[in-house]
Each structure stands twice: as C-alpha cells, then as structure tokens.
Amino acid sequence: MLATLWLASLSLPMLWAQKLINCPYKNVCHYALLSGNDVILQCNHPKALWYFSSSMEDKLSLLNSMSNVKILPRSNLQLTNPQPSQTGLYRCLDDHKTRVVEYEIDFQDIALLHVTHKDLGQTPMGNETMDLGGEVVVFTRWDPWQDCNRCEKPGERKRLGYCYVEEQLGKSMPCWLYMREKVTHKRLRPELQLQACQVPCDTITETNQPYFVFDTHQLDKTNDHVWLSCPLASIYSYKADWFFLGMDMEEKHIVFSGIPNIKENPEGGLFIQNPSFFNTGLYQCRGWNGTQVTGYKIDFQDASKLHITHTGLNQKPLKNETLNMGHGEIVFTKWEPWQKCSNCETLGERKRLGFCYVKEPLEEPIPCGLYLGEEEELFPRVRPEMQVEACYELCQRNGIGVDFVIFDSFRIQEQTEYAWLTCPLASIYR
Template identity: 30%
Template sequence: MSSSLSVLLSVALLAVLGTVPNLLLVPGPPPVLLLRLPFISHNPFRLRCPGGERSGNLHWEYSNGSEALTIAGPWAAHYYRGPLKQLKMRSRVLWDQLEVRHARPRDSGLYVCKDGQRTVARFQVEVQDATRLHVSQEALGQWGLGRLPAPPPGRRTLLFTVWSSWQACDRCGSPGERKRLGYCYGRAGAETVPCGLMTGLGFLSPPRGPELQVEVCRVSCPLRVTPPPPSPRTRLARPGSHLVLSCPGGSIHRPVSWQRDGVPLTRAMLLRHRGEASSHWLDPLTGGASYCIARVAASDRGLYRCQVGGRPAASFRLVLPNAPTPHRRFELVRILGAARALLATFAALFISSALLELAHCCYPRPLALPGSLTLPLTPDPWHCRGQ
C-alpha cells in the first residue's frame, strides 16, 4: 500500500514540475520578422507597415550600421545634417506606409516601423544603382544579361536576376510597350539575398546591376470615360539647349506613355531616330517618366502629353523664341548707332560750353587808374566760387 502511494506521489510531483516552466512563461508579442527588399534608385519606393495602427504615433527609424534615428513621423528631428537630413527631406508617412522620393543607393539600410514604443516591422533595404541599369528589348536586338557562369570551386556565389511580373501596357487602342524589372540577387550557400546585401555576408560588391526589359504590346481600350487631359503648361527653350519633360507621378514602377501632337511615341520609335540632329529619347533610369530632348530645334515645337497608368497626367507646349530677322537686326544697329552719335554730340557741346564759361569768369579784369592807365590784376583764385 505504501509503495503504491509513493508511486502516485512521484507521478504527481513530476506532473507539477513539468508544468512549472509553462506556468512561469509570460506570453508576449510574436517576434518581428526581417524582410530583405531591393529597389532601384532615381525612383520612389514605399514600405508598408503591416498591422500598423493609424493612431498618429506611427514613425519610422533608419539605421545604416549606426544608431537608429527617426526620419519620418511625429518625432522626426529637424537638426540632422548631411545624407541623413537629405533622406529625411525625401521621406514622408502616408497612413501606414513610408514613401522615399528619388531614392539613392546610399539610402540602403535598416528601416524599422514603430507604433509608439512597439516595433511593428523591419525592412533590410538595398537601393540598387540605376546608372548600372541594363535595358533590353528583343525587337531591337537587345538581350538581357542572363545568368552568370557558375562560380569557381571554393567560392559558392551565384549571381542572377529575379524578375518582377510584367506591368500593364502603357497605352490602349494602338501599339504600345510594357516593361518589367529585374533585381540583382546572389546565392551564397543557403543564403539568397539582393546583391548589395552580400557585402554583409563577407562578399565583395558584385559587378552587376538591375535590369529593365521592354516588349511590344497591344490591348483594347476599356469601356470607361477617360478624363480630359490637363491644360498644357508652356515650356520655353532656347535653340540648341537640353530639355527634360518630367511626367508627374511616373516612375520605373508604373506604365508611362508619351505622345506628340496626338502621335504616339514609343521607346523603339525614338531609338530608330537617334541619329537625327535633334535626338529624342525616354530616360531609362525612370522607366520613361522623363522625356529628353537634346539640341532643341525649331522643328521640336509641339504639344507633348504623358499618361501614367492609362490616365492623362500632364501636357507641355514647347515654345521657342522667334529669332530677329536680318532686316530688323540691321535697323536696330542703325538706331543704336544714331543714338550713340547724338549722345556724343551733346556731350561735346556741354564740355565746350563749360570750358568757355570757365575761361570767361576767370580771365583777369582791367583796373582803371588815374590818367587813363590800366594795369591787369592778378587773378583771384576765389573769384569763380560764386559763379
């Protein structure tokens, strides 16, 4: 009987001891995951804070190997200097998102979303340099980078491109173009990260940048009312100057299309005419959001319109000042010459009159003496003061 009681007591003690650790555990918030995301410079990017409450206390901290500092939100400081100040000026909070305008490669780092003192999300961001962007369009005989050859033994690093999905066609009802982005990624052992983050794993910066692929597309227009285009803004340019027309709201992440005087302009069409005296092209760094004209000529006058996502965004009327005709220029030269001659005549007459007046007032006056004898007096140096 005693043996049975001892067994039961031992089982009860083990059960109690087994539940002690669980009783001592305090439930807390789940761990915050770290997301690694690549972006392309010269364009905006956004980070969404999942589960972030719209309480007005949402703010974002930034760190790049140093102390985390608030760059956007109600507690963002105003005394930052250097690159951090520039990053703060280009950052803003839109509800539960952080938007960084005109991103730069040095904006890479750790972004942390906080709601008060609670950490909501963490993002390890790499901004890949758009100046190393490789653009390809098979219709023009341009090919992508492809996968680099296998690394040598002992260095298990493989570089490749991770493609996003195709964007929508940039226009409807006529042949257009669509694009997709490719980000540089590397695989080192079991790690697959954006190329710029491989330096943190002990690897050198890879000699490879992002990619942009373009192809021809054609879609029918949906049955919806298209809003009228905005009123054109006049852009004045001098002949021979360089002009850039920027489409508001456009970026490499959105479909952007252009037209001139109602004629669609595509990347392929403009590249075929790059040999002309006046070159037109779409800036690849912004995915065609900027329309560039080099050596502006009189033939470039016209009305330029752009669309973003199939909706009108802006209109520009390019105007060049009229150069004066040779006849008008000759008349202007004659008028200026006559004015100079007349001014010189008046100046000469004024100087001559002043000299005569000065000589007349300062000439010694004769002194009458008895016996009709006159003697000249020494000129008085103070005599002309009152004149």
C-alpha cells in the same frame, strides 16, 4: 538655348506615380528597388518614429537628416529620388519603441541598368558564380511583365529584374544587402527587358482611369537639358504616351517621330537633349484612350539671337514694340531676377535673363515662339535678352557646401580647331 515654359491645364491636383511598399505587422521584409524612383514605405501607426541603418554601417539612428525623406500621415515614409547610398534598414517603431514593421531595402543603381529587347534577339544576363566571401550565384529576379503601353495598336511592355545573390543553402537576398560593402562587377546590376505587344482596349479601365496635371518641371541648368515628367508613368508602371505639336502644327508621336534629340527614358519621362528653337511647341502626355494627362508648352528661344547689354556701358535693353498683326499685339521682355555676383570681395558682374513675350490687350502674355510660331522670323524684335552690370559683395563665410565633380566629356569643332571646355557649375542660368 533659353527655355520659357508654359503649362497646359493647371486645374487638377498633383499626383506622382509612386510605388507603395508594405509589410505584415511586426515583420521584416526585404525589397530590391531602383534608385531615382519615388517609393512610400507603409507603417500605418499614429505617432510612430522611423530609424535607419545604412548597409555599410550597423549604427541605427533616428531618420531626420535625409533631405529627400518625408513622414506622411499614419507615419508612412516617403523617399523622393532615393539613391544607392540609402540602401539599408528602415525600422518603424511605436511610442513604446516596439517594432511595428521593418524594411531592408536595396536601392539598386539605375545608372547601371542593363536594357535588352526580346524582339531584337537581345538576351538578359545569365547567372554567374562569384566569390563574395564564399561561393554564391548571382542571378536576376524578375518582376512580372507590366501592362502594354498602348492598346489596339503595336506597343511595348517591360519587366524589371533585380540583382540577387543565392547561397549554397538556397537562401537568396538582394545583392547589396548581402554584400554590405561596395563591390564593382559587370554582373552586379539591375535589368530591364522590353517586348513588343498588342492588346485590346479595356473600356472599363480606360473610363475610370484618373488623370492629373503635373505642374512642375526640372531644367538641368548645367547643360540645358530638359526633363519632362508624366505623373502616370514610372519605371514601375507605364500607362502613357508622349506627343509633340511643333511650330509646323504637325502632331508627332515621340517614339516614332525620329526627332534626334528627344528620347523617352525608362521611367516614362521625356528627355530633350541640347534643345533648339525647333523643339518649341506643345508636349503632351496622354493615357491609352487619348485623354491628356498633362501638357507642357515650351518656347526654346534662340540663344544665337541673344541681345546683350551692359548697364555700366550705358547700353539699353530692347524697347516694347507693336507687331501690327491686327490685334494690338505688343512684344516685350519679361525679366528674371538678377543672378548672384560672379565674385566676392572683388569687383564682379551679375546678369539677368529676359525672355521674349507677346501680349494682346486684356489677354495673358505668351512666349513669342508659342504665339508666333514660324512667323517669329519676320520680326527682328523677337529675341531674348541678357543684361549685365557691375557688382561688389562680401564673401559668405558660412560655407555653401558645393560639391565639385569631374566633367569627363568635351567637344572639338575640327573645322575651326576650337575646343570647348565646360564647367558643370556654370551656365547661362547661373
């Protein structure tokens, strides 16, 4: 499925919901957090330097090699999408190499999150005695319940729980800060608990709540899944709802819509799995009082209608065409740049994708599905394109650093006895 994305109301600055971590001056603080969720570590000292030591090693090094780390004003440290491998010691030193503040942080793997719903009779994990170089008790330390995700109507609230270890003397520590090595056990994991709730609206809070537009999106090009993010929602706080307005012009609340391939994830984002052209429409993230936080207009153009041409075979792309709907509409193809050649130092092919757009005179072009809705079926010209051409280029010898992973699922279509084997580095986008 091919996706073109429009963004609604790109008029305000971007802000992402990040967790701000602080610690008293010259102290050492221990925290358990979830991987994959942005955090900021406070230092609040001009010209300070940050050092890091992994929990698996004792070597302290200047923090300048992590691609997802950024030094903010006042030397605060931003970690974007932190991973379990970044569990360890973060030390902020002043220009005299004196400690300003120090954090030991356990980024617990969100992929292991144990989720339960209190109103479905599901219970969290119990305490468990284990031998981790000595007898200890593994337990969950719970954060307070977060706010209800809506007001004046039934909603849900959640609380996070982190894996902790308690020694016989009563001292406790986040699991992977205690173990200092990789240990696998079903009890060693963080938790998320959900509970039904219904609360009155807080008018003052609603009126003063700032709203921002989040003007980027992430498309997983290995499998065509789509992630939509809402800037006021994260695993640590949830203050927003998702709504969908499709081609049938009927607005649906995502949670209660029953759309089988759309899910809200624990971080408050939206996950669209294997989208089809039926998923074309407006996706809105709204605050409690109904004010739009951000919106995504997405046209999932039907790959089964893809018009494919090859320049070496003298095949031509589709021509522009007038729709004759009364407004001088022209349907045309908006082309993406050519992709890389499929081979090097031998003959190969490269391709480029083209998406269907409609333009009225003096107006900005709009993706066909968003402009025409269900009427797009009436126009044969309304379809995406792919163009292929022969290519030859030299191999790059500097090493790209591509990692190869095992792709552990497959699909068998029993009716035809076909089998699909998928390569995770290959898709129609690359």
